[in-house]
Amino acid sequence: MSIYLACAEHIEQLIDEFVDQYETSPDLSRVEGEVAEAGFAVNCRLCAAPALYRLSQSGSVCR
Numbered sequence: 001m002s003i004y005l006a007c008a009e010h011i012e013q014l015i016d017e018f019v020d021q022y023e024t025s026p027d028l029s030r031v032e033g034e035v036a037e038a039g040f041a042v043n044c045r046l047c048a049a050p051a052l053y054r055l056s057q058s059g060s061v062c063r
């Protein structure tokens, strides 16, 4: 399971990285406290800002 966390500033850059890495578009969802409950780190992948978005790999990717 691949999850990137992004702040508002880095969301576009991280979408690009995600597509490069996994060759598929990420599912995008807002993070509002649920990440902390799930035990994930809550900071952006690229900076120390709190994450606002979660990019996750779609479960139904055609290969």
Ligand SMILES: [Zn+2]
Pocket (backbone or CB within 6 Å): 006, 007, 008, 009, 010, 044, 045, 046, 047, 048, 049
């Ligand atoms: Zn950031």
